[in-house]
Amino acid sequence: MISVDNIAVEFSGQVLFSDVAFVINENDKIALMGKNGAGKSTMMKIIAGEQKPTRGRINAPKDAVIAYLPQHLLTEDDCTVFEETMKAFRGYFSMKTELEALNQQLSTRTDYDSEDYMKIIEKASDLGEKFYSMEEVNYDKEVEKALLGLGFKRTDFTRQTSEFSGGWRMRIELAKILLQKPDLILLDEPTNHIDIESVIWLEDFLINKAKAVVVISHDRAFVDNITNRTIEVTMGKIYDYKANYSHYLQLREDRRQHQLKAFKEQQKFIAEQERFVERFKGTYSKTNQVSSVERMLEKLEIIEVDEVDNSSLKLRFPPSRRSGDYPVIAKGLTKSYGDHVVFKDANMSIERGQKVSFVGRNGEGKSTMIKAIMGEIEFEGECGLGHNAEVGYFAQNQASLLDPDLTVFQTVDEVAKGDIRTQIKNILGRFMFSGEDIDKKVSVLSGGEKTRLAMVKLLLEPVNVLILDEPTNHLDIKSKDILKEALKEFDGTLILVSHDRDFLTGLSEKVFEFKEKRVIEHFETIDDFLARNRIENLKQIDLMA
Template identity: 50%
Template sequence: MINVNGIAISHGGEYLFSDVTFLINDRDRIGLVGRNGTGKSTILKILAGMISTDEGSIAFPRECTIGYLQQDLTFKSGRTVFEETASALEEIKRLEARVHDLTEKVTNTTDFSGDDYMDLLQELHDAQEHLHLLEAGNQEEKIEKVLLGLGFEREQFHNLVSTFSGGWQMRVELAKILLKQPTLLLLDEPTNHLDIESIQWLEEFLSDYPGAIIIVSHDKRFLDNLTNRTIEISLGKIEDYKAPYSKYIQLRKERREATMNAYKNQQNDIRQTEMLIEKFRAKANKAKMAQSLIKQLDRMDKIELEDEDNSAMRFRFPDAPRSGVVVAEAKSMTKQYGDKVILKNIGFQINRNDRVAFVGRNGEGKTTLTKIINGEEPFTGDCQLGYNVKVGYYAQHQAEKLNGNMTVYDTVDHLAPHDMRPRLRNLLGSFLFGGNDVDKKVKVLSGGEKSRLALACLLLEPSNLLILDEPTNHLDMRSKDV
């Protein structure tokens, strides 16, 4: 059991959250939810020991191990996919040395009645149990199983990790964490960049995971299938529900409706009592009763309505020039990287007002196709935009292209045409960047806030062909619905 007690984080004198208290039990499946920027990733980083709290404490049991999958990863190793994944099993060697050391200590102990001896036995038991979990089965088979499950092909095992995109590098890191089998698994947006088959495999793998799991995700189905508890963080406080996401939404609505009804009834009682007090005060023979009613009001436990965060993005696309009937057309188009053919002899036509979805497994060429249409990738064959087409392109890692040292306001100001500049603050406000938020450096924003800013930049110029590659990655539930 992990005890999180009264933790708080503040920036510039303002609390991001405060007095956050909850327990993590051995096999909990917790969904940590809330709007972008409320502190979900921060709580995971605190649990992972990456940042310190301004207030409060966390008590971990002995031999507690933590695996943390971050939203943003940077790989610098020169290893292949298989070598990098296999490095996770170096934990076995560390545990073997730990078990050997503890066994010697137990063997050399002379006092068998003290608490120290019992603590030593418990430590040894925990270490042996964790080692047994890691050693179970053939190591190469385990590595293959996890990598295949996360969508890698066998022929990719010996490719350098550095040759893969950020999404695929994230899968390598996830594979390493799953192989380590820590007692507490912290997953920050694990389904971003995973295709449907990989998400289903991950759900199945985690369903009987032997430790506790905390998940930050904006995938409702994933949360419903895996979690049995939801912790909501809103306006700096948390609410803990013993239910998966969809059930939590229902329970929260019912609780708030019940609180509102109780509040209205109590306010009605208070008004009636205050009227009686005013009435009885005017009569000498009723003065005692008036005092009694005043004391009754003072003793009453007043129901307070909780603040509720109802903010949501509000925007509309700027009017764009009218394009021709045919917006984009391809004939006999082929794309290959070296000997690997990604797209072969394909053709399509996209017309004005069409709504087209590119679907398929990871690596099948969806992003490559969007880049070709946007004029970013060479190819053979024919692919052309139609008459008067203005493209608005949101890349899969668009948010990562933002300059972290610029402020939110400077980011849009740098890109905005002259006639847009008087309206930039209104534009940012519609994407939930109000007040002092516009002066924040981009590098301190959460993943979801960066995505909102990247979307705001997309609206600076009118376009009549929108190409959106994974635009909802990192966005919270409400923003995705918008």
């Protein structure tokens, strides 16, 4: 059991949260929720020991292992993927080396009656008891299973970690954490850089093999599937629910309605007392009563109502010209990089108005196909856009294409047309830009802020073909809901690459699966494909176990 005891955090006189207390039990699977800036990541860093609170402390058993996966990692590049992952067992191998050194001393020293010799015996005995009580494990096999489950190929095992992107390095760190079998796993946005199959593998691991877990995630399906408890950080306090995310939303709304009712009753009571004071102030016979009421009002603690975004902002893509019958076509498409074949003889025809999903493990060619459609790379065969296709393209590097000299407001204002211009501040607010944020230059924004801004800009441009490559990585759940509703009502053609299953659900009627150098067309909804795919993947997981 790990306890958070009356934690408080203050920055420059501003209180982030105060007197927060809760207990993490052995098998709790907790979703840490709250709006951006509420203090979720700060809370997680404090539990991990990465940051000190202003007041309070974390209490944990002396031998408890707490493993923390932050959103951003600083990794070294001095070994292979397999060697780096094997560092998960560094403690075991360090203990083994130390025990061997102690035994070596015992076998070579002859001062059997000395105090030093007795200390070595005692230390070797204590360490040996701990070492030999540990479960015997085939460490190579465990590393292999973890890496394969998280999407690596065996040929990747001997590659240097420096050859991999930040997302893949995140997977290496995640594999190390899972292999340590910690008492508590802390995960801050773990699904941002892994594909659907790897998310399914991670879910299975956390549900069936992990002990306690605390996760921050904007992936609703992920948190619903793995958690049995939700802790909401809001207005400097926490609310603890024995429920997963979807059930928590219902309970939170019930709580807010009770707060609202109590607040209204309190305001009515205050108004009545103030009228009494106003009426009888200066009346000699009521002096004591008036003073008593005034003191009571001064001490009265005003009921707070939880923050909630009640705006009913709804975004629609502006109208554009009608495209041809087949705005996207590929015939006999082959793409290779040297000897490496990404896909071969791919055929694809997407009709006007169709919404399709590209799915498959990372590295199987989804983004490569999009680049071929957009004419950004060379290839063999035919591929391109059809008649009157006006494309809105959100690439994974879309943030880097924004004009750094414009402000946030100017970036959106230059593409907004008509009545929508009167709603720019509201739109930006729903995508987490408020107050002074809208006057910031793009050049000073973080990577996540630039990604969100690029998404807002895309939502306001008139297009009839939308191509979105991992658009949700830096969007919170509310922003994703806004985007999803806009896409549902979009009457053009949609190509969507995403590993967020909740976001994908209900969005496409056809699936193109990228697998083993092929592009396989599935005439089924993304919901049906994911349901079938999950079953098949769980079977594969069982075989790997």
